Amino acid sequence: MAAETARRRFEYEKYGPLIALAVLFIISAIASPYFLQTQNILNILRQVSYTGIIALGMTFVIISGGIDLSVGSMVALIGGVVIFTLNWALGFFGRGGEFWAIFLALIVGVLFGAGLGSLNGLMITAGKIAPFIATLGTMAIFRSMALYIGSAGVFRSQSSLYPELGMGKLLEIPNPVVVFIGLAIVFSVILNMTRYGRYICAVGSNPKVAKYSAIKVNLTRFISYAIVGGTAGLSAVFLSSRLNSISSTTGGLNYELDAIAAVIIGGTPMTGGSGSMFGTVIGAITLGIINNMLNMLGVSPYLQGTVKGLVIIGAVLIQRKRSQ
Amino acid sequence: MGEVLVKTSGIAKEFSGVRVLDDINIEIERGEIFGIIGENGAGKSTLVKILSGIYTPTEGGVSFEGTDVSIGDPIQAKAIGISMIPQEFNLIKELSVYENIFLGSELTGKGFLNKREMKSRTVKLLEELRTSIHPEEKIEKLSVAQKQMVEIAKALAHDSKLLIMDEPTTVLTQNEISILFDLMRRLKDRGVTIIYISHKLKEIREICDRVMVLRDGLIISISSTDDVDEHEMARKMVGRELSQIFPEKTVPSDEIVFQVENLSVKNTLNGISFDLRKGEILGFAGLVGAGRTELAEAIIGIRKKESSSTVSVKGRRVEIRSPIDAVKNKIAYLSEDRQGSGIITAFDLINNITLISLPSYSRILLDRKLQKEKAQKYVDEFNIRAASLRTRLEFFSGGNQQKVSLAKSLDPEPEVFIFDEPTRGIDVNAKREIYHFINELVRKGVSCILISSELEEIIGMSNRVVVMREGKVTGILEGEHINEEEIMFYATGLKGVA
Numbered sequence: 126m127a128a129e130t131a132r133r134r135f136e137y138e139k140y141g142p143l144i145a146l147a148v149l150f151i152i153s154a155i156a157s158p159y160f161l162q163t164q165n166i167l168n169i170l171r172q173v174s175y176t177g178i179i180a181l182g183m184t185f186v187i188i189s190g191g192i193d194l195s196v197g198s199m200v201a202l203i204g205g206v207v208i209f210t211l212n213w214a215l216g217f218f219g220r221g222g223e224f225w226a227i228f229l230a231l232i233v234g235v236l237f238g239a240g241l242g243s244l245n246g247l248m249i250t251a252g253k254i255a256p257f258i259a260t261l262g263t264m265a266i267f268r269s270m271a272l273y274i275g276s277a278g279v280f281r282s283q284s285s286l287y288p289e290l291g292m293g294k295l296l297e298i299p300n301p302v303v304v305f306i307g308l309a310i311v312f313s314v315i316l317n318m319t320r321y322g323r324y325i326c327a328v329g330s331n332p333k334v335a336k337y338s339a340i341k342v343n344l345t346r347f348i349s350y351a352i353v354g355g356t357a358g359l360s361a362v363f364l365s366s367r368l369n370s371i372s373s374t375t376g377g378l379n380y381e382l383d384a385i386a387a388v389i390i391g392g393t394p395m396t397g398g399s400g401s402m403f404g405t406v407i408g409a410i411t412l413g414i415i416n417n418m419l420n421m422l423g424v425s426p427y428l429q430g431t432v433k434g435l436v437i438i439g440a441v442l443i444q445r446k447r448s449q
Numbered sequence: 450m451g452e453v454l455v456k457t458s459g460i461a462k463e464f465s466g467v468r469v470l471d472d473i474n475i476e477i478e479r480g481e482i483f484g485i486i487g488e489n490g491a492g493k494s495t496l497v498k499i500l501s502g503i504y505t506p507t508e509g510g511v512s513f514e515g516t517d518v519s520i521g522d523p524i525q526a527k528a529i530g531i532s533m534i535p536q537e538f539n540l541i542k543e544l545s546v547y548e549n550i551f552l553g554s555e556l557t558g559k560g561f562l563n564k565r566e567m568k569s570r571t572v573k574l575l576e577e578l579r580t581s582i583h584p585e586e587k588i589e590k591l592s593v594a595q596k597q598m599v600e601i602a603k604a605l606a607h608d609s610k611l612l613i614m615d616e617p618t619t620v621l622t623q624n625e626i627s628i629l630f631d632l633m634r635r636l637k638d639r640g641v642t643i644i645y646i647s648h649k650l651k652e653i654r655e656i657c658d659r660v661m662v663l664r665d666g667l668i669i670s671i672s673s674t675d676d677v678d679e680h681e682m683a684r685k686m687v688g689r690e691l692s693q694i695f696p697e698k699t700v701p702s703d704e705i706v707f708q709v710e711n712l713s714v715k716n717t718l719n720g721i722s723f724d725l726r727k728g729e730i731l732g733f734a735g736l737v738g739a740g741r742t743e744l745a746e747a748i749i750g751i752r753k754k755e756s757s758s759t760v761s762v763k764g765r766r767v768e769i770r771s772p773i774d775a776v777k778n779k780i781a782y783l784s785e786d787r788q789g790s791g792i793i794t795a796f797d798l799i800n801n802i803t804l805i806s807l808p809s810y811s812r813i814l815l816d817r818k819l820q821k822e823k824a825q826k827y828v829d830e831f832n833i834r835a836a837s838l839r840t841r842l843e844f845f846s847g848g849n850q851q852k853v854s855l856a857k858s859l860d861p862e863p864e865v866f867i868f869d870e871p872t873r874g875i876d877v878n879a880k881r882e883i884y885h886f887i888n889e890l891v892r893k894g895v896s897c898i899l900i901s902s903e904l905e906e907i908i909g910m911s912n913r914v915v916v917m918r919e920g921k922v923t924g925i926l927e928g929e930h931i932n933e934e935e936i937m938f939y940a941t942g943l944k945g946v947a
Contacts (some may be wrong), residue, residue, distance in 0.1 A: 318815055322813050338804045
C-alpha cells in the first residue's frame, strides 16, 4: 500500500515541471507563430544559459540545505577579473597567443569563482553563519568590489577574438547552450551516480544522521558552495565574451533570483535533501519562455517581473501541496 | 456495568484500498482503563487516530456519551473531551513548558495573555504529576521523560473525558512509570477514561481493567486483565506460541578487544573505565540520565572527550574524534534515536543501507548492482518487510526501520558494535529477531555493548553488566549478580560508590 503511493508521488514530482513546460510550450506556439522558429528557440536557450549554468551549481547548494545569494554580484566581480586577466595576457603572450590568453582567462574565471564560493563555504561551515546571512553579506561585498575596481563603469576587453567564445556555435547551437546542457549532464551524473551526490542529499535531508553515518558534513556543504562559485565564473566568462565587456553595475544583476527560481520551478524543494539537475534545466527554460512570450506579446517589461514572481510562488505552492 | 462513554460500531479503515482496520466494535466505560495491544502494524495507532480525529473511518461510526459524533479533526476531538498523547512528541522546543501546555488555548484577560494564571495552573498540573519542572523552562532543556510529563499535563489541562496514551512509558524510568500509573489511577477515580496502548504486557496487566488484542486490523479478543496472563496475551498478539525470546548466551573469549580508561566528558561523564572481550555482550544499565547514551556518543566521537580519556582497540590506543574515526576503527553505533540520527526517512532502503559503507561501493561512479545485491542480502537475512528496495523508509514500520538501521551500521563490518536501546518501540516479534541477530553477531566474534532501559533485556542478553549512575560507573556485575534487584541497587545509588 505504502509503496504504491510512494511510486505515484515520485513520478508526479519527477514529471510535474516537465508537464508544466510542455503546456507552456504549446500555449506559446499557439499564441505566436514566430515562437516555434529555430532562431527564436535557440535565442531563448542562449538567454537562459547564463543564469541556467549558475542554477545548476545552485541545485547542489539548495539540495544541501543552503542558499547562495551572492552569485549575481560574483558574476560582476569575476567578469572584471576575467577581463583584466585577458588584457594582461594579451600583452604577455603577444599577437600569436590570443587563443591562449582567452583560455587562461576562462580558467582564471572558473577558479576565481570557485575561490569566492569557497569563501562563502568557509563562513557557512567553519564560521557557522547561516547561509542566507553569509551570502547576503558577500552579495554586497562582491558587488561593491566590482564597482570599486571598475570605477562603476564597464570592463572592456582588448581582444578581437574573445567574442567568438560567447557568440560562436557548435553544430548550429550557441556555445553557452552547449556548455549549459553539457554541464547539466555532468552534474546530473555527479548527483545521481557518485558518492558526493548521495552525501549531499543525505546532508540536506538530515545532517545529524549524515554526521552519525561518518559523512564529512562540513566538507560536503563547503564543496557545494565552491561548485556554485565555479559556475558563476563560467557564466561570467560567457557573458563578458558575448559583449566583449561587462558592466560592474549591471553585470549579473539579479542573477541569484533567476538561478534560485529555476531550481525551485524545477522541483527541487527549498528544504533540501533531494533534487534534480534535469528539473533545473526545465525550470530555467520555463523562465526563458515566459520572458520571450511576454516580449512577443508586447507586455510592458516592467510587468514581466510580476509574472515571473507569480510563477515562482505558484511553483512553491504546488510543491507544498505535493508534500502534504 | 457502568455507563458507556465511547462506542464504535463497525469501524473500518482503508489506505489505498488496503484494509488496515476492520469491523471494530468496542464499548468503553466511563472511568475504565482500556488496554490495546498488538504487533506493529496491527492497527492500534490507526484506531486511536480515528478516535482522536486524525483519520476519518472508511466505514462505521463513533458514539460518544451516547450520541453519534463525527470527529473531523483533533480540535473537534478536544472540544468534546478526547485528548491524545502521541508517540512522537508534539511540543515546540523553543517555547516554555507553560506556553506549550496552553498552546492554542491561551488564557487571556482584557485581550492580553494572562501569564500568571497559566503559570500557576501549570505548576498545579505538574504537582499533580509529582514532577518538579519549572513552568518557564524551555522544552529543549528537558529530558525525554520530562517532555512526556509535559505532554500528559497538556492533555490534562483540557479537562479530558477520554485520554488516549500511545506507548507513554517507552522513555520513562521505573520510578517515573510508577508515578504515571499512580496518576492514571487517580484520573480513573475522577471518572476519566483512559485508552492505553503499550508493548509492555506486564504494565498492561498492572494498570488496565480490560485489554483488547488486535491482529492484522481485527479484534482477536477483549478480556478482563484478571483473566489473561502475559503469556497468553503475547500468544494472541502473534497468533502462535512464542518460543523463548532470548537466545542462549554464548561464552566470550578472554581476549580484550576494546578498552576504555578514565573517559570523561565535561559536566556529563566522570572517569568511566571498562573493557570488552571478543564475542562478549556487555550490558549497560542505569536510569534515564545516567549518561549511557552520552558515553556511547563520546566513544564514537560525537561528544568531545577530556584529554585524560583513553580508548584502545586490541591493545592499541586510538584517537576517535568523529564517527569517521569510529568507522575506521571498526566501531559501529546504533543510535537510540532512530529517526533523528539513525536513518534518513526520505531515502530508500538501498541508499540507507549503504550510507556509511558507500566508499566500498564506488571508485568514481557508484556500483548500483552491488548495492542492490547487498541490500537484498540484508532484506533476506533480517526478514525486512519492504514493498521494494526503492521504497522510502518513511513508509516502513518502526521494527522494519530498526532493522534497516541495523543493516546500515553492520555493512562496514564492525568488530565492536554499540547498541543503544535497540528494541525501543518495536513489537515482540521484531524484538526477538533483533536479539537473535545480536547473538549471531557475538558468535561470529563481534563484541557488543548493549545499552538498554529494559532490565529484562539486559539480564537476558548480557555476559556482564555495567551499571551507571550520574555519569559514573557504580558497579560491574557478573554471573549470578546479574539480577533486577542488584542492578537497581547500583542504578539508584543504594550500592556502589557514586
